[in-house]
Amino acid sequence: MCRENKTLPSELLLLGFGELHLIKPIVLLVCLIVYLTILAGNFLIVGLIVTSRRLRSPMYFFLCNLSLCEVLFTSSIMPYMIYIMWGDGGTMYLKGCIIQFYIYSSSGSAECLLLTVMALNRYLAICNPLRYYSVMNYRTCSHLVVWAWLSGFIWMCIIIGAISNLQFCGPRIVDHFFWDLEPILHLSSSDTSTVEMEVLVYAIIMGFLPFFLIILSYVIIFLTIIRIPSETGRQKAFSTCSSHLASVCTYFGSILILYLVPSHQRSVEVNKILSLFYTVLTPLCNPIIYSLRNQEIQSCLMRRHL
Numbered sequence: 001m002c003r004e005n006k007t008l009p010s011e012l013l014l015l016g017f018g019e020l021h022l023i024k025p026i027v028l029l030v031c032l033i034v035y036l037t038i039l040a041g042n043f044l045i046v047g048l049i050v051t052s053r054r055l056r057s058p059m060y061f062f063l064c065n066l067s068l069c070e071v072l073f074t075s076s077i078m079p080y081m082i083y084i085m086w087g088d089g090g091t092m093y094l095k096g097c098i099i100q101f102y103i104y105s106s107s108g109s110a111e112c113l114l115l116t117v118m119a120l121n122r123y124l125a126i127c128n129p130l131r132y133y134s135v136m137n138y139r140t141c142s143h144l145v146v147w148a149w150l151s152g153f154i155w156m157c158i159i160i161g162a163i164s165n166l167q168f169c170g171p172r173i174v175d176h177f178f179w180d181l182e183p184i185l186h187l188s189s190s191d192t193s194t195v196e197m198e199v200l201v202y203a204i205i206m207g208f209l210p211f212f213l214i215i216l217s218y219v220i221i222f223l224t225i226i227r228i229p230s231e232t233g234r235q236k237a238f239s240t241c242s243s244h245l246a247s248v249c250t251y252f253g254s255i256l257i258l259y260l261v262p263s264h265q266r267s268v269e270v271n272k273i274l275s276l277f278y279t280v281l282t283p284l285c286n287p288i289i290y291s292l293r294n295q296e297i298q299s300c301l302m303r304r305h306l
Contacts, residue, residue, distance in 0.1 A: 016084035041287025110152030
């Protein structure tokens, strides 16, 4: 253990994706277009929901917060990732590393909780429609959204406090394009068992438990839909769930692949690619999924163009 250096290194070198050589301009252009598309798509959804009276329902209120969460999540990683690729690597100060890890982890946790709230909202709308509007009133929706945001950002402070107490020495090079948990634990020269235990508890509460509630909600929803006598009614019920279910599969699917499969069984480059899917794919796909699968959003878009 390195006893003479009992604090975090003041500056770290992130290698990014290595030297891209001739394809660097193409990769940079693609990443910039993807990032701008994510911003434009999610802000478009937020703008439509805020300004359109037709979209003032609990489902769209939750979707608006989900889009804001994805903008925050992506913006904490992609701008600096583009900067690192431009310079074939880049340095980041300690405060920047901690802030980046805190923002993307907290917003990712808040997104898990918002997806859970949206699943429970669909469950109540389909399985208990007579009580839906009395239960899902403005006050309840606001409380659920505030709970999701605060839970993600407050609980992560415990992890940040534990990371700040770690000791670091030796190389200050991170072979990644953002400051993730694995590089933190890898660079630490002290015992990380406490941090790993806290992260495990945090993952169970903020990740696996919400995922279990989503699966349970949709099992009950599908059992309820199957019992609907009308085929038209079944198709309508399925269509109201398809967008959210696709979003859940994209988000949690990438998380499960990235964090459940042991990282030592994958190469560094594979880890980077999986992380790229996780940080970019869901925020990019969600506006497309909800705009293509939702007739009310399409109708509002058409009215704006007319």
